[in-house]
Amino acid sequence: QSALTQPASVSGSPGQSITISCTGTSSDVGGYNYVSWYQQHPNKAPKLMIYDVSNRPSGVSNRFSGSKSGNTASLTISGLQAEDEADYHCASYTSSSTMLFGGGTKLTVL
Amino acid sequence: EVQLVESGGGLVQPGGSLKLSCAASGFTFSGSAMHWVRQASGKGLEWVGHIRSKPNSYATAYAASVKGRFTISRDDSENTAYLQMDSLKTEDTAVYYCTRPQGVNSGSYYVAWGQGTLVTVSS
Secondary structure (H helix, E strand, O other): OOOEEOOOEEEEOOOOOEEEEEEOOOOOHHHOOOEEEEEEOOOOOOEEEEEOOOEOOOOOOOOEEEEEEOOEEEEEEOOOOHHHOEEEEEEEEOOOOOEEEEOOEEEEEO | OOEEEEEOOEEEOOOOOEEEEEEEEOOOHHHOOEEEEEEOOOOOEEEEEEEOOHHHOOOEEEOOOOOOOEEEEEEOOOOEEEEEEOOOOHHHOEEEEEEEEEOOOOOOEEEEEOOOEEEEEOO
């Protein structure tokens, strides 16, 4: 299976909103509501930010939200803050009962 | 508090073997599947494989890139998961994370990650 497709980079100014897309197929993103998003700061382990497309774990800011349409999932960060600068990875459960990740997106806060 | 601590990484020659360990605490290890995920330097995350719990017959699954070379096992009495890596290739060079999944079947999202252990395959 090929990796899910994410933009290599996105950027935004403090206070703005940005959206990161994650495109797969009907065998993964489009077939299940099991998309998750992870934030990763340099040299740190990833951290779960969104699960099951749009659910936020306890402790994650409500500035982070997720959605899905067809084979594309999206992560939106509103009210950008400097500490949001990080890499973001999407992942999806697949029809093979395995997991598939995207290539990652580097978010720069200008 | 959930803790996952990987160990066993290091430098190994192409064709060699290495066994990683993941010591877990803070949750009922025996009832949880465990996954391994890796990340080459500057690259995205890559799912490596998983092992399910005893009620699910300790079933395993692997990414195509490692199938037949890597083996995941577990010792529930020691709360530890393992990743045996054989016939290593230079492209296996990466930081390896163990993860605790939740969600459907074998797990559909990762609620906890270890700190990672670096495996370098080079002559």
